[in-house]
Amino acid sequence: MSFSLPQVWILLVPLGLFLWKRGRRPGPPMVLRWVLLLLVLGALSGPEWVLRHAGSDVVVVVDRSRSMPADAGRLASEWVGLLEQQRGAGDRVGVISFGREARVEQPLSEMGRFGGFTRPVDAEASDVAAALDAAGALIPPGRTGRVLVVSDGRATGEDARGAARRLAARGLAVDFRHVAREDAPLDLAVVALEAPASVTAHEPFQMTGVVQATAPVTGTVRLERNGRVLLRGPFDFHTGSNLLPLRDLVDAPGLAAYRLVVEAPGDGVVENDVGQAVLRVEGPPRVMLLTNAPQGTLAQALRAAGLNLEVRAPFILSLDALEGVGALVLENVDANRLGESGLHALAAYVEQAGGGLVMTGGRSSFAEGGYRRSPVEPLLPVSLEMREEQRRSAVAMSVLMDCSCSMGVQVPDGRTKMELAAEGVVGALTLLNEKDEVSVHMVDTEPHELFPMSPVSEGLPLDEVARGFSGGGGIYVGEALRVGREQVLSSRQPTRHVLLFSDAADSVEPDDYLRTLDELRRQKVTVSVIGLGTEKDPYAPLLKEIAVRGGGRVYFAEDATSLPRIFSQETLAVARATFVDTPASLEAAPDLPLLGRLPGLGLPQVGGYNLTYLKPRASVALRTLDDNAAPVLALWPRGAGRVVAFLAEVDGEYTGELRTWSGLRAALEGMVRWTMGGAGGADEAVARSERRGDRLRVTLDFAPDAPLPGALPTLMLLPGDGRGAPVELPMRWEDEDRVVAEYTLPGSGTWHPVVKLGTRALRAPPVTLPYAPEFEPGSAQRGLEVLRGLASVSGGEERLSLTGLFARAPESEGRVALAPWLVGLALVALLAEVAARRFLSAPRLRPVRTAPSAAATAGPPEGPERPRADAAPRAPPPSATPEPERPREESGVDSALEAARERARRRLRD
Numbered sequence: 001m002s003f004s005l006p007q008v009w010i011l012l013v014p015l016g017l018f019l020w021k022r023g024r025r026p027g028p029p030m031v032l033r034w035v036l037l038l039l040v041l042g043a044l045s046g047p048e049w050v051l052r053h054a055g056s057d058v059v060v061v062v063d064r065s066r067s068m069p070a071d072a073g074r075l076a077s078e079w080v081g082l083l084e085q086q087r088g089a090g091d092r093v094g095v096i097s098f099g100r101e102a103r104v105e106q107p108l109s110e111m112g113r114f115g116g117f118t119r120p121v122d123a124e125a126s127d128v129a130a131a132l133d134a135a136g137a138l139i140p141p142g143r144t145g146r147v148l149v150v151s152d153g154r155a156t157g158e159d160a161r162g163a164a165r166r167l168a169a170r171g172l173a174v175d176f177r178h179v180a181r182e183d184a185p186l187d188l189a190v191v192a193l194e195a196p197a198s199v200t201a202h203e204p205f206q207m208t209g210v211v212q213a214t215a216p217v218t219g220t221v222r223l224e225r226n227g228r229v230l231l232r233g234p235f236d237f238h239t240g241s242n243l244l245p246l247r248d249l250v251d252a253p254g255l256a257a258y259r260l261v262v263e264a265p266g267d268g269v270v271e272n273d274v275g276q277a278v279l280r281v282e283g284p285p286r287v288m289l290l291t292n293a294p295q296g297t298l299a300q301a302l303r304a305a306g307l308n309l310e311v312r313a314p315f316i317l318s319l320d321a322l323e324g325v326g327a328l329v330l331e332n333v334d335a336n337r338l339g340e341s342g343l344h345a346l347a348a349y350v351e352q353a354g355g356g357l358v359m360t361g362g363r364s365s366f367a368e369g370g371y372r373r374s375p376v377e378p379l380l381p382v383s384l385e386m387r388e389e390q391r392r393s394a395v396a397m398s399v400l401m402d403c404s405c406s407m408g409v410q411v412p413d414g415r416t417k418m419e420l421a422a423e424g425v426v427g428a429l430t431l432l433n434e435k436d437e438v439s440v441h442m443v444d445t446e447p448h449e450l451f452p453m454s455p456v457s458e459g460l461p462l463d464e465v466a467r468g469f470s471g472g473g474g475i476y477v478g479e480a481l482r483v484g485r486e487q488v489l490s491s492r493q494p495t496r497h498v499l500l501f502s503d504a505a506d507s508v509e510p511d512d513y514l515r516t517l518d519e520l521r522r523q524k525v526t527v528s529v530i531g532l533g534t535e536k537d538p539y540a541p542l543l544k545e546i547a548v549r550g551g552g553r554v555y556f557a558e559d560a561t562s563l564p565r566i567f568s569q570e571t572l573a574v575a576r577a578t579f580v581d582t583p584a585s586l587e588a589a590p591d592l593p594l595l596g597r598l599p600g601l602g603l604p605q606v607g608g609y610n611l612t613y614l615k616p617r618a619s620v621a622l623r624t625l626d627d628n629a630a631p632v633l634a635l636w637p638r639g640a641g642r643v644v645a646f647l648a649e650v651d652g653e654y655t656g657e658l659r660t661w662s663g664l665r666a667a668l669e670g671m672v673r674w675t676m677g678g679a680g681g682a683d684e685a686v687a688r689s690e691r692r693g694d695r696l697r698v699t700l701d702f703a704p705d706a707p708l709p710g711a712l713p714t715l716m717l718l719p720g721d722g723r724g725a726p727v728e729l730p731m732r733w734e735d736e737d738r739v740v741a742e743y744t745l746p747g748s749g750t751w752h753p754v755v756k757l758g759t760r761a762l763r764a765p766p767v768t769l770p771y772a773p774e775f776e777p778g779s780a781q782r783g784l785e786v787l788r789g790l791a792s793v794s795g796g797e798e799r800l801s802l803t804g805l806f807a808r809a810p811e812s813e814g815r816v817a818l819a820p821w822l823v824g825l826a827l828v829a830l831l832a833e834v835a836a837r838r839f840l841s842a843p844r845l846r847p848v849r850t851a852p853s854a855a856a857t858a859g860p861p862e863g864p865e866r867p868r869a870d871a872a873p874r875a876p877p878p879s880a881t882p883e884p885e886r887p888r889e890e891s892g893v894d895s896a897l898e899a900a901r902e903r904a905r906r907r908l909r910d
Contacts (some may be wrong), residue, residue: 055090184268
């Protein structure tokens with residue numbers, strides 16, 4: 001037995017003395033009071049009964065990276081099943097899969113059966129250290145067990161021996177089962193593509209490709225730059241290292257991405273046949289304009305201003321595309337055109353890399369353009385939150401959610417598609433006001449009602465929506481639309497709308513959808529569609545047709561994490577007036593001079609504007625003169641960059657007098673140049689980057705006569721595709737004028753290092769990792785040695801057979817809490833004490849004090865009294881006969897009750 005709080009027993013001394021002094025009572029009550037005291041103190045001390053045979057825990061850690069054999073998952077599932085059959089009393093089995101990150105496939109279970117690998121993992125890496133840490137977190141403290149690693153040993157990330165030592169400190173050994181591809185007779189691998197970190201435009205330079213061959217072979221070499229083939233031809237490779245000298249010249253500044261591909265018949269490892277390098281081509285910072293009107297007013301104004309302008313149609317943004325861009329201008333661009341990863345890349349470009357952003361207004365911008373609840377929203381100097389006065393007329397909306405089995409698939413962050421869709425619907429419902437009505441149904445092969453058409457004022461069961469389920473067959477589109485028709489036509493609101501969310505790859509059984517849509521249009525009901533997938537999916541044309549015939553909008557969410565943002569975008573378009581489409585006059589605000597010499601008088605009317613509200617600490621240069629007094633031109637610094645929000649439409653239906661305003665070009669130029677003022681670095685410091693294998697090294701060198709910073713700089717590592725989170729690393733002094741930071745790259749891709757020096761952002765040249773380090777040339781024996789190292793530092797072994805693993809595993813100490821039992825016994829003792837005191841114990845009386853006699857009160861005579869001879873002896877009067885004195889009782893609750901009873905008896909006798 002053990003106690004979690006043994007110091008409680010110190011209270012036995014003072015409480016025992018108190019009970020002996022104040023609560024003493026003869027007979028059974030006193031015994032029961034002592035028992036009660038001991039039980040209460042025992043319960044408070046947290047007693048536990050220790051069981052020596054509580055079983056053992058085994059966590060199977062399975063490598064699911066691309067370097068594993070194709071049947072590794074099947075073999076691992078069979079081995080887990082074998083372990084589950086060997087479980088005894090108290091034994092538990094858990095499963096963790098890992099690639100770049102670790103995922104819990106099955107928690108520790110005594111009775112369950114493993115159903116296979118379902119959690120998505122990034123297979124571009126093998127972070128064994130993270131997987132071992134996850135296994136340690138799965139086994140609770142106090143339990144014994146083992147960790148079984150099923151892997152080829154080609155580990156990436158941190159050295160996994162540190163994680164193995166942490167497990168060994170808890171008594172958890174790391175065993176392993178080596179599963180690897182067979183060594184190929186020929187492996188032709190691009191070990192490196194060496195290029196200078198940066199060059200200037202029109203400067204010739206040389207690159208070197210390093211190719212490793214395990215056997216002599218004649219293969220093909222292909223060199224590409226930004227997708228364009230520069231060189232293709234045969235090459236005779238000899239055994240060992242082969243050097244390929246390459247030359248090139250780039251005309252335009254920006255980022256040049258090179259790709260070297262080698263091919264040979266019989267190559268057994270094709271994953272390492274590609275080498276990549278990125279080259280920064282220096283030049284003056286340029287302005288990138290994303291617009292649907294390449295010859296419009298904004299493009300012409302910026303060209304006339306002499307800016308180094310690049311005009312492009314909206315596309316999926318990346319930090320690679322923004323390399324060398326001083327300011328990005330978005331002219332009325334819908335957020336969905338930039339992609340969910342592009343929105344994250346844009347946020348990192350401004351906040352971390354110090355880039356500039358100008359966003360102009362229109363029907364496809366700001367809140368109505370889908371930027372609410374996006375990574376870009378925090379960048380803007382205006383708030384996209386909707387106020388009550390922005391509501392339209394009352395709305396009735398029927399929401400139809402696809403709950404087919406495909407919605408149960410998990411996305412890389414661990415959530416399911418259904419959870420993201422439910423989050424989006426909940427966020428959309430919160431945008432409605434009390435006069436609106438809404439219904440929500442989930443549909444697979446049949447509808448499932450969450451709640452019918454109901455007023456928002458009566459409260460909505462948002463918890464039920466958030467717990468959305470999935471698991472049925474494909475969504476029956478015809479059935480869903482019929483349910484939406486029934487619900488929305490039951491309302492008499494002036495605006496009625498149906499919102500269908502469906503998988504673009506699984507929207508089956510349209511049935512009589514044309515007739516349903518025709519009836520809805522006759523009743524002036526609109527229908528919009530959110531399709532999960534892309535426009536290339538098999539049922540995307542059907543979803544487009546539903547939106548067109550329904551008079552609504554259609555969205556395609558290739559990335560499921562964009563669903564909450566898209567649901568909000570559609571609800572705002574239906575229920576809120578986020579764009580004012582009436583002309584409004586402008587007035588100059590005090591911060592207008594920040595943009596240069598602009599006219600403060602003679603300002604034009606705008607034909608419309610996006611209705612927003614100024615954020616605290618933001619500057620406003622222009623505002624409307626209508627009742628909204630809304631900002632039209634707002635600006636502020638954000639992170640290392642600067643952002644300008646111009647809420648009017650520069651070139652479109654709602655431009656108004658702005659198109660002919662004489663100060664338009666100066667205003668647009670001032671916005672762009674102000675945002676570019678936040679970019680750039682410092683002349684007294686130079687940031688450099690270098691990659692060796694998967695190890696990145698970034699240095700910051702200060703000029704010899706430059707003052708050193710008071711605080712150490714930090715390194716921000718930004719993923720080029722925007723799909724990952726930025727990594728912040730501290731830098732350390734390596735020399736008297738140099739700081740350095742090193743980092744192990746987790747997988748393939750392009751990385752943009754940015755050194756934060758005070759308020760400045762210094763961009764080091766980007767680096768690229770063509771493939772995961774686990775595909776570097778090497779034999780299976782090297783991976784086996786890595787696994788043996790893990791076993792040696794933790795006391796584990798290689799498990800060629802899994803039979804008897806539990807039989808030889810150490811037993812855990814099970815603990816049974818005794819406090820609940822002691823509390824129950826204490827309650828029984830308390831009731832027994834009350835019953836014994838009430839029925840089995842005789843009453844105790846307080847002693848009665850008699851009045852003293854007159855002789856006693858008279859006192860002794862003053863002199864000696866002589867007895868008279870004739871005096872006969874007198875008997876004492878009856879009243880003077882002394883009564884025997886009763887023992888005095890102790891004071892207390894019981895004695896007070898007895899004294900009260902005695903006084904009552906005396907009053908009755910008198």
